[in-house]
Amino acid sequence: METVQEQETKKQKIEQEPSETQETFIAQNKEQGNEEESSNVVYDENDMKLGHELIAAVIANDLEKCKALLEKDVDLCFSGDNQGRTPLHHAAEHGHMEIIEWLLSEKHPYNLTDKNEVTAGELALNNKHTKAYERLVEEGVRTELLIRALKKAFGEDDQEDASKIANEAYLNQKLHYDDNKLLDENNDGVMMGWELPLMVEHAKVMCPKEGLNVINVGFGLGLIDTELQKYNPKNHYIIEAHPDVYAHMLELGWDKKPGVKILFGRWQDMIAQLDILFDGVFFDTYGEFYDDLRSFHDCVPNMLNENGIYTWFNGLGATNQFFQDIYCTVSEIDLREFGLSTEYVEMPISTWAEQGVWDGVRQKYWVLDTYKLPICKFLEQ
Numbered sequence: 001m002e003t004v005q006e007q008e009t010k011k012q013k014i015e016q017e018p019s020e021t022q023e024t025f026i027a028q029n030k031e032q033g034n035e036e037e038s039s040n041v042v043y044d045e046n047d048m049k050l051g052h053e054l055i056a057a058v059i060a061n062d063l064e065k066c067k068a069l070l071e072k073d074v075d076l077c078f079s080g081d082n083q084g085r086t087p088l089h090h091a092a093e094h095g096h097m098e099i100i101e102w103l104l105s106e107k108h109p110y111n112l113t114d115k116n117e118v119t120a121g122e123l124a125l126n127n128k129h130t131k132a133y134e135r136l137v138e139e140g141v142r143t144e145l146l147i148r149a150l151k152k153a154f155g156e157d158d159q160e161d162a163s164k165i166a167n168e169a170y171l172n173q174k175l176h177y178d179d180n181k182l183l184d185e186n187n188d189g190v191m192m193g194w195e196l197p198l199m200v201e202h203a204k205v206m207c208p209k210e211g212l213n214v215i216n217v218g219f220g221l222g223l224i225d226t227e228l229q230k231y232n233p234k235n236h237y238i239i240e241a242h243p244d245v246y247a248h249m250l251e252l253g254w255d256k257k258p259g260v261k262i263l264f265g266r267w268q269d270m271i272a273q274l275d276i277l278f279d280g281v282f283f284d285t286y287g288e289f290y291d292d293l294r295s296f297h298d299c300v301p302n303m304l305n306e307n308g309i310y311t312w313f314n315g316l317g318a319t320n321q322f323f324q325d326i327y328c329t330v331s332e333i334d335l336r337e338f339g340l341s342t343e344y345v346e347m348p349i350s351t352w353a354e355q356g357v358w359d360g361v362r363q364k365y366w367v368l369d370t371y372k373l374p375i376c377k378f379l380e381q
């Protein structure tokens with residue numbers, strides 16, 4: 001099972017779903033003949049009859065009938081309707097809280113998707129069932145943290161190696177700059193110009209005044225660094241690991257800009273060389289996993305001035321609102337554990353939808369309308 005920790009924090013693959021609990025619940029294939037196929041499961045006639053009865057009972061908000069059907073061995077996650085929607089999808093769509101609670105208590109996974117990749121959470125959100133939505137987000141957070149803890153307890157946490165391999169694979173490939181984009185060998189967007197308004201805001205948050213000490217991890221297009229320079233920082237550190245990006249930085253003369261100190265290498269190796277504390281810290285890398293972001297979160301208290309601000313590119317679950325809300329909460333919990341508070345400031349992000357923005361880019365890594373910009377500070381003592 002994959003947890004939120006295995007999500008890459010930036011761009012590519014961030015859209016992956018959280019823990020794949022689905023497979024655990026897929027009904028066993030039935031005998032050949034007299035079968036009807038849904039998206040994942042093959043049902044016989046009796047399964048179909050019971051399954052449709054369950055969906056009808058869910059829609060009618062008839063909990064007793066649902067319980068009676070479970071006694072008859074109905075597939076709790078029946079997905080044999082046209083859209084491949086499960087009972088939880090239908091309960092969420094109608095905001096039936098009691099049925100939602102019952103389904104979750106009977107171990108219906110919170111994150112199954114229908115044939116259009118839609119989750120129950122999105123249906124609750126789209127139909128303005130706020131309580132149901134919040135309950136499903138809470139269930140997502142609980143499940144993700146539980147799976148992470150179980151993996152750790154049972155020694156199945158091989159995330160560190162996988163993460164290092166993925167980041168090294170990225171660092172060993174040729175990059176190209178193309179029309180205000182930085183692309184990797186597969187034409188996945190490492191950084192794109194539409195993110196400029198986000199970088200402007202991140203820099204503003206880090207620099208409430210001029211002459212501060214700031215650090216950015218991951219240069220990319222240099223958008224945030226260009227913004228940070230506008231605040232005349234006293235010291236402006238940049239950590240960058242990719243040789244092509246580093247060469248580009250030198251070409252542009254970043255090593256000669258006022259206050260700038262470039263540390264060329266992976267942040268994991270460079271962080272020990274930091275010799276000052278910072279008023280503003282920004283993190284935005286590529287080809288890393290949530291676990292790396294979490295490890296960076298853990299380093300921040302040793303990098304930050306007493307009143308400093310830490311902020312990071314929030315691409316968590318950025319192809320699905322439901323998953324983004326889960327990941328944002330998980331991250332907030334992790335940061336609290338490291339002594340930092342998190343506030344998410346919402347800003348509309350309109351440029352992503354502009355004509356041609358994604359031309360030449362293999363996969364869209366952002367589909368949301370709102371960006372949740374994190375502002376982290378030391379928790380008050």
Ligand SMILES: C[S@@+](CC[C@H](N)C(=O)[O-])C[C@H]1O[C@@H](n2cnc3c(N)ncnc32)[C@H](O)[C@@H]1O
Nearest residue numbers: 218220221222223224241242266267284285286
């Ligand atoms: C998304 S870009 C950063 C864009 C930047 N925020 C801007 O405003 O243009 C990510 C950058 O992180 C760098 N990077 C990836 N892994 C890294 C690591 N482990 N340590 C330091 N930099 C890394 C990439 O080479 C890339 O330049």
